[in-house]
Amino acid sequence: KNQVEQSPQSLIILEGKNCTLQCNYTVSPFSNLRWYKQDTGRGPVSLTIMTFSENTKSNGRYTATLDADTKQSSLHITASQLSDSASYICVVGGTSNDYKLSFGAGTTVTVRA
């Protein structure tokens, strides 16, 4: 069964600090990996999308990395802001068709002043 495991489940960081979220997956075949940000009470919003040939992608203060050999990805948040408080979801596409997406349970990030 295709699985996407995220760690930690939750974390608290001080404003201005950096943090890194982890995602391990067993999805095969692999097509793409996405990171979404979900604010409380809202739908997920795409941060980055990487295909198997890409190993890093940035979106402002968010940088995602991908190691397709070890089936691991990370999302690094630089100089955190209060608005970064949200759930971050790792999503893996097993084929080129979106209906084969596998979602992680998410990491809840709380940024404190």
Next chain:
Amino acid sequence: NAGVTQTPKFRVLKTGQSMTLLCAQDMNHEYMYWYRQDPGMGLRLIHYSVGEGTTAKGEVPDGYNVSRLKKQNFLLGLESAAPSQTSVYFCASVRRPGGGVEQFFGPGTRLTVL
């Protein structure tokens, strides 16, 4: 552009009641999806549609039905609601599926079945 909208935002049902959740998108996307999100779990696909007039089952389709009579609308129906269907429901759409194509989500519908 409103993007993806969902109606209603909240709903409380009694066991056995029926309801329909409406998803609408104004981006002319071909593919639309219904997911449910439960605490501690990743989103799970209920049903999806690859175009007007077509629907297909996802990972957890039991107890739900869908219809896509118009390209911009995707309806999710619960014929006889059960407490296990208490969840947050998200609709999503994408122009076409693919590795580098973004999927757009609606704001969600929070459903409680008593």
